[in-house]
Amino acid sequence: MDNRPEFDYLFKLLLIGDSGVGKSSLLLRFTSDTFEELSPTIGVDFKVKMVTIGGKKLKLAIWDTAGQERFRTLTSSYYRGAQGVIMVYDVTRRETFTNLKDIWAKEVDLYSTNQDCIKMLVGNKVDKESERVVTKKEGIDFARESGCLFLECSAKTRVNVEQCFEELVLKILDTPSLLAEGSSSVKKNIFKQKPPQNDAATSGCC
Amino acid sequence: MKEAAGKEKREEMKEEDEENEEETLEELEGFDDFTLASSWERFISEIEAVCRQWLADGPKNLLKKGADCLGSPNNLYKVKSELKYGMKSYCMEYFFEISGSGKVVEWSIDLHNLQLSFGVKEFLLIAPISASGVVLDAPEASKLLSAVAIALSNCGSIWPAFVPVHDPSREAYIGIQNMGTDYTRRFEADRIGSQVPIKLMHLEGLYELFISKFVFSMVDFSASLFKVHFTMKLTYRTPPYDDDDGIQGGESEITESDGNSEVDNHSKTQWDDDCPWSEWYTAEDPIKGFELIAIWSSRIVENSLEMAELENASCHDAEKWLLLPILTPNSNADSKDKMTSFASQLHLLVNALNVSFEAQFMEDFISVEKASSDNLKSTPIPPPTVLDRVLKDLFNEGEKISNYSKSEYQNSRAIKGAPFESLFAQFCLHSLWFGSCNIRAIATLWIEFVREVRWCWEESQPLPSMLTNGSIDLSTCLIHQKLQMLAICIDKKVMVDKDLHKSSGGCEEGLQFKGYPSQVSESSDIDEKCDSSRQEAHHGSKINKSASDLKSKSLLKSTKIESPAQVRRGSAGVVGSMMLLNSYQRMHAPDTQDAPIMTEDMHEERLQAVEAFGNSFSFSAQLEKDVLSSDMSAFKAANPDAVFEDFIRWHSPGDWERDENEDDDKLRVEGYDWPPQGRLSQRMSEGGNSWRQLWNVSPALPASEQKPLLDPNREGEKILHYLETLRPHQLLEQMVCTAFKASADNLSQTSFGDLQQMRTKIEQLYLTMASILKHLQANHLKDKGELIDDLKRLCLVFEHVEQLLILAASLHRKLLSAPRLSKAIFADYYNFYLPRMGTSSVGNADEKEFNVRQPVRSSERQVVANMFPPPTANQSWRKVLSMGNLFNGHEPIYREIIFSLYDNFGEGQYGTSGPRSNHREIETHRMYICGTSNDLQAALSVTSCD
Numbered sequence A: 001m002d003n004r005p006e007f008d009y010l011f012k013l014l015l016i017g018d019s020g021v022g023k024s025s026l027l028l029r030f031t032s033d034t035f036e037e038l039s040p041t042i043g044v045d046f047k048v049k050m051v052t053i054g055g056k057k058l059k060l061a062i063w064d065t066a067g068q069e070r071f072r073t074l075t076s077s078y079y080r081g082a083q084g085v086i087m088v089y090d091v092t093r094r095e096t097f098t099n100l101k102d103i104w105a106k107e108v109d110l111y112s113t114n115q116d117c118i119k120m121l122v123g124n125k126v127d128k129e130s131e132r133v134v135t136k137k138e139g140i141d142f143a144r145e146s147g148c149l150f151l152e153c154s155a156k157t158r159v160n161v162e163q164c165f166e167e168l169v170l171k172i173l174d175t176p177s178l179l180a181e182g183s184s185s186v187k188k189n190i191f192k193q194k195p196p197q198n199d200a201a202t203s204g205c206c
Numbered sequence B: 001m002k003e004a005a006g007k008e009k010r011e012e013m014k015e016e017d018e019e020n021e022e023e024t025l026e027e028l029e030g031f032d033d034f035t036l037a038s039s040w041e042r043f044i045s046e047i048e049a050v051c052r053q054w055l056a057d058g059p060k061n062l063l064k065k066g067a068d069c070l071g072s073p074n075n076l077y078k079v080k081s082e083l084k085y086g087m088k089s090y091c092m093e094y095f096f097e098i099s100g101s102g103k104v105v106e107w108s109i110d111l112h113n114l115q116l117s118f119g120v121k122e123f124l125l126i127a128p129i130s131a132s133g134v135v136l137d138a139p140e141a142s143k144l145l146s147a148v149a150i151a152l153s154n155c156g157s158i159w160p161a162f163v164p165v166h167d168p169s170r171e172a173y174i175g176i177q178n179m180g181t182d183y184t185r186r187f188e189a190d191r192i193g194s195q196v197p198i199k200l201m202h203l204e205g206l207y208e209l210f211i212s213k214f215v216f217s218m219v220d221f222s223a224s225l226f227k228v229h230f231t232m233k234l235t236y237r238t239p240p241y242d243d244d245d246g247i248q249g250g251e252s253e254i255t256e257s258d259g260n261s262e263v264d265n266h267s268k269t270q271w272d273d274d275c276p277w278s279e280w281y282t283a284e285d286p287i288k289g290f291e292l293i294a295i296w297s298s299r300i301v302e303n304s305l306e307m308a309e310l311e312n313a314s315c316h317d318a319e320k321w322l323l324l325p326i327l328t329p330n331s332n333a334d335s336k337d338k339m340t341s342f343a344s345q346l347h348l349l350v351n352a353l354n355v356s357f358e359a360q361f362m363e364d365f366i367s368v369e370k371a372s373s374d375n376l377k378s379t380p381i382p383p384p385t386v387l388d389r390v391l392k393d394l395f396n397e398g399e400k401i402s403n404y405s406k407s408e409y410q411n412s413r414a415i416k417g418a419p420f421e422s423l424f425a426q427f428c429l430h431s432l433w434f435g436s437c438n439i440r441a442i443a444t445l446w447i448e449f450v451r452e453v454r455w456c457w458e459e460s461q462p463l464p465s466m467l468t469n470g471s472i473d474l475s476t477c478l479i480h481q482k483l484q485m486l487a488i489c490i491d492k493k494v495m496v497d498k499d500l501h502k503s504s505g506g507c508e509e510g511l512q513f514k515g516y517p518s519q520v521s522e523s524s525d526i527d528e529k530c531d532s533s534r535q536e537a538h539h540g541s542k543i544n545k546s547a548s549d550l551k552s553k554s555l556l557k558s559t560k561i562e563s564p565a566q567v568r569r570g571s572a573g574v575v576g577s578m579m580l581l582n583s584y585q586r587m588h589a590p591d592t593q594d595a596p597i598m599t600e601d602m603h604e605e606r607l608q609a610v611e612a613f614g615n616s617f618s619f620s621a622q623l624e625k626d627v628l629s630s631d632m633s634a635f636k637a638a639n640p641d642a643v644f645e646d647f648i649r650w651h652s653p654g655d656w657e658r659d660e661n662e663d664d665d666k667l668r669v670e671g672y673d674w675p676p677q678g679r680l681s682q683r684m685s686e687g688g689n690s691w692r693q694l695w696n697v698s699p700a701l702p703a704s705e706q707k708p709l710l711d712p713n714r715e716g717e718k719i720l721h722y723l724e725t726l727r728p729h730q731l732l733e734q735m736v737c738t739a740f741k742a743s744a745d746n747l748s749q750t751s752f753g754d755l756q757q758m759r760t761k762i763e764q765l766y767l768t769m770a771s772i773l774k775h776l777q778a779n780h781l782k783d784k785g786e787l788i789d790d791l792k793r794l795c796l797v798f799e800h801v802e803q804l805l806i807l808a809a810s811l812h813r814k815l816l817s818a819p820r821l822s823k824a825i826f827a828d829y830y831n832f833y834l835p836r837m838g839t840s841s842v843g844n845a846d847e848k849e850f851n852v853r854q855p856v857r858s859s860e861r862q863v864v865a866n867m868f869p870p871p872t873a874n875q876s877w878r879k880v881l882s883m884g885n886l887f888n889g890h891e892p893i894y895r896e897i898i899f900s901l902y903d904n905f906g907e908g909q910y911g912t913s914g915p916r917s918n919h920r921e922i923e924t925h926r927m928y929i930c931g932t933s934n935d936l937q938a939a940l941s942v943t944s945c946d
């Protein structure tokens, strides 16, 4: 009883999208609540954050991939076992939006090994409202089409950044198969259909 | 003779009716003592009590109290009670319907035999209980029936009651029904089990038999005036299929280890020859044939002549056609030699997995000293000839594949196995059928398999059934990933060898991993010869592609403006019209190394290294850094005068920001803008930019001279090491996954028409497989015993789907031109079979037979008729036809007819032919006759006014 893991679930999340849309900036904002100029990601970056969402202690391992095409074959491996994928585009650059449709969404289907993996569409840089070229409605439509969650946010002003990760995680918590994978307890036997482990021990202390 | 007996019985019954109670008692005294009088009475009142209870309860309550349902389609139920009389026990059963419309549906298939025979709905049946087959003779039966009749009349019930006579196979019954105060109906059924009189083989004779039942009592009438209602149901059976003549003798030998069994097997054609599974085994046709049921609905016949004509009537005149497939019984389901199928072999493979944990290496299972248990030593291994044949099949040159075939079932990919028809998948399928798929056979095959793979590697021969251009699909099993990687390594090795051969002595020698070694030397010169097709073929980044826009005209001009200070090396051509920033030269895209491919274990290693860093602020994987650094070096070599900004403009154009309004003061030299305008993006120009740092330390080196990102010699050797030292259980786990997947992939290619249920079932099977198989190949196995049990259950699930699919295929091909019909029959069968699927092994003993008959539409009749080809001379010679109603020359296998005569009792014995009055029309006589020319059963009900 005492050596209970220090978290209830470990979830693997993945950030994808064209170079320069602000993936690294979003992650930095989420993990350290700052905004600074970062070098373009080389290959992949990785951060861990402990959060309490929905009364559960969660360890989030967030993988920040490079948008550069040159790294794409390498990054494909990071899709493996991810419970959530955040697809980011820049609301001021249309091609970053169309590339999500044409390239990135297909990559998810191709490389994700997780049938029920949750996808989230995120339009970044809404602080640059005057330069916006992709409307919110277009975002919503695309999200509906491809069965994603959707949010618009800004890494610079931190608008919606927290919500973005939170909603994704809540949805994962809602999906039993993903939950089972992320669970720190042992795997279950599908023939015997034991009820899922009750996490009563974890109280929502904060 | 039978008629006479009937008459007698009727008289007997009259005698023994309720008013003659005492007489009955006296009779009984004859063979029991004086206490019997009271026991007889007690017996009657006991029956009465039970009947009263049942009457009071009514069907609804009886149902609640737990009446037995007699099969699902009909709503017939029964309750029973045991009674004792003297030394004998009797069982009295009350059969009733729950939601019946009240009318007996003509030829409804799910009628109880007694309902059909006598045209009744609910009824009582009373019979002696006996383990030793004690039966009632005629007088006993009459007595028993009279007891019931007394009891029923005492409680005012109008239920008909029946008592069996003689031994059960004779299906002889007598019965009685009290129909209110006026009428009594009496029943009688009997059978002629052999030597049916010729007269009774024909409709005409049967008609006259029926007429004779009432004509004698109405002497003044000639038969021709009776309006006899007649209805008929004929059952035909399709003749055996020609190709079925020889029963598959070879089947059991397929798994036998003698080499020529396959030859035998292929010498005759099987029904499933063109089905996908026939590559591996031959299935028994689950559909032996069809029964066609043709129904002539009720019509009025007035004389024997009409009946004779009816006997010549064509089946096409029947109002209704129904079709029922005759299924091959799964008789050997429980015996040890279960039907051979993928499921049976998968089961064996799971057993092998179970054993595989016992040894460290596959070799251990074959070597005599190391074999752990004695019974392992004795498990047979197929002889070398069979081994040779399998290896030849696996490694034969020939079909080069351009892509792994994709299953049309999406969920196939969810199983971590090798793609269908790839080398390892083929290996797994062969293993299933190699010997008895025991661990020793598998070990033998695997060791030889790896030996062949090594040979391909040493000899730089392409691996069969493997792609060389593919990336590595991490959703496949590791062995496949490794083989995939090996195929790529072999390909690269071949390239290098060719390259060495071609440009021997050239300065560009070395490792070259682009697919175009012959052109390296050209492109290392200044780029005039750069042709667009070469550019097109280059499958590097988009930067290279944009270079192909170049027109040949501008190519010529480019020579004039170039004056490279240093030697340019490793160029793949110029990039559009881009110029370098600080030197008046065109920008060249470099040849780059392919990004290294990795198998899942390599990724795993990297991730572990990464995770060891923990929460480090800025981590970048070394490998990607190597790739970027390699690109930088190559770019430097191809553009000796380039600066960091130039590299960014080429590699990450998004980070080069141009001002659109600065167009005026550009120096234009023959179409080229120089110097290019713009600046680095903010993130690229920050002080601690990691890209610039990397740029500063990357030496100028063409890709061909760089340390390879992927060393094919080293990686290839590592892969062989993996294959040669693979732990048996790791091999078997991957084999189990792949074998399940490949077997399902094979089966799912079967064409079975548009059957949504089947499709869904297959998709579900994949999901079930995925959810169980995912526990294999995991880092830590769950409890082994539990896992093996799960896998065995999975084999059962698989078996069910496999059997269902084979049936679907058989049905589909037999009813190809009547898709609606085959779909409907399949749906019926599916609904029948589905409840059984989850439970136990295929073909359980107490299974009810499938008996849903599907109505045939008139547009489909021709298709069905074609299943009855006129018999060959040989066939017709064998059979003496005697029944008439031939269908394409085939006699019905079963004929059922019902005659009935109605009368207006209210107007005296024989009604007028005038308009219908308000009097009740009563069925006075009814006769049900069924059977063939050598087995005839008849059941008569007669209503009379007492």
Ligand SMILES: Nc1nc2c(ncn2[C@@H]2O[C@H](COP(=O)(O)OP(=O)(O)OP(=O)(O)O)[C@@H](O)[C@H]2O)c(=O)[nH]1
Pocket: A017, A018, A019, A020, A021, A022, A023, A024, A025, A026, A036, A037, A038, A039, A040, A041, A042, A065, A066, A067, A068, A124, A125, A126, A127, A128, A153, A154, A155, A156, A157, B682, B683
């Ligand atoms: N105005 C504004 N700029 C942003 C925002 N988020 C990121 N940026 C800027 O966009 C540029 C790219 O951001 P990154 O986070 O490096 O982009 P990335 O998606 O990680 O790019 P790659 O690593 O190349 O795939 C940087 O200059 C950021 O300062 C935002 O919300 N608003």
Ligand SMILES: [Mg+2]
Pocket: A023, A024, A025, A039, A040, A041, A064, A065, A066, A067
């Ligand atoms: Mg980044």
